[in-house]
Amino acid sequence: MKQHLQSAAEIIQAGGVVAYPTESVYGLGCDPFNEGAVLRLLAIKQRPVDKGLILIGADLAQLLPYVILTEEQQQQLEAGWPAPLTYLVPITDAVPAWVRGRHTKVAIRVPDHPLARQLCQRVGHPIISTSANLSGRPSARNPFQVARQLGDQLDFIVTGACDRASKPSTIIDLESGRTLRA
Numbered sequence: 001m002k003q004h005l006q007s008a009a010e011i012i013q014a015g016g017v018v019a020y021p022t023e024s025v026y027g028l029g030c031d032p033f034n035e036g037a038v039l040r041l042l043a044i045k046q047r048p049v050d051k052g053l054i055l056i057g058a059d060l061a062q063l064l065p066y067v068i069l070t071e072e073q074q075q076q077l078e079a080g081w082p083a084p085l086t087y088l089v090p091i092t093d094a095v096p097a098w099v100r101g102r103h104t105k106v107a108i109r110v111p112d113h114p115l116a117r118q119l120c121q122r123v124g125h126p127i128i129s130t131s132a133n134l135s136g137r138p139s140a141r142n143p144f145q146v147a148r149q150l151g152d153q154l155d156f157i158v159t160g161a162c163d164r165a166s167k168p169s170t171i172i173d174l175e176s177g178r179t180l181r182a
Contacts, residue, residue, distance in 0.1 A: 005115065008158045009122035016155035017041045019132045019146045021162045022056075023084040023113050023169065025139035026132035026146045028154075029056075031123070038098045041128060044153045047135045052101030054086055056109050056129040058121035063108050066094050066126065073174055081110035082117060084169040088180065099128070109169060115160045131168065139168070 008018045015037045017030045028045065030037040032055055042049055057063040060077050068090040069077070077087065086109040091100060100106050109129065111117055120127055131139040132146045140146040143157050151157070171181040 004158060005118050005122055008119055008156050011156045012037075012119075012123050012127060017044060017153075018119075018156040018158060019140070019143070019150065019154055020116055020119055020158040021113060021160035022111050022116050022129065023163055024167055025141055025162055026143070026157075027056075027116065027129045028132045028150075029119070029127040029129055032099045032126060032128050033096060035096065035098050038096075038128060041130070042098075044150060045130060045133070045135055047130070048101075049098055050102040052103045052106065053099050054107040054109060054129045055095075055099065055126040056111050056116060056120055057126040058117045059110055062120060063110070063126055066092055067106065067108060068092060069174075076174075077110075082112040083110075084112055085109065086169040086171045086181075087174040088171060089174045105173070107171060111169075113160075113162075115158060119158065 011018055012031050015034050019026050019028055028041055030041045086107045088105045088107050091106045095106050133139045141162050143159050146157050172179050
């Protein structure tokens with residue numbers, strides 16, 4: 001499995017798009033700082049750039065250079081992660097427009113899936129996380145569904161299991177506490 005994850009990490013670092021398991025569904029990921037990779041991922045999903053994307057990290061420290069948090073907010077996130085909880089937070093200038101879309105905040109998460117966290121760790125910085133499906137279609141929950149829907153357009157599929165009882169991560173605006181997706 002270590003070589004499998006290393007291959008996926010190297011593909012992301014080289015500008016590729018990969019699918020990988022998360023807590024609930026398979027995700028699509030790429031280097032958020034490579035505009036061509038992100039635009040290719042969005043084209044594969046048939047998703048508009050203005051919607052914005054989620055950044056996942058191996059831990060909160062990996063996400064901190066890209067977001068603006070109070071000490072209290074940092075403690076809240078550290079206490080609650082890893083978990084299928086995504087928070088909308090203010091961003092620094094380091095977050096590219098093709099990641100944040102039309103928003104002034106970005107969605108971030110430290111996933112409660114060891115393969116997703118290990119992938120971020122091997123890449124060395126956060127990666128994009130969005131469901132592995134065409135926009136409006138059901139999300140893929142295993143590598144076979146990913147391959148059937150998107151396989152010929154992806155550079156790599158990390159093999160692993162999702163928690164089939166799980167639903168997509170809850171999204172909460174950290175500043176207001178408002179739940180945007182339950």
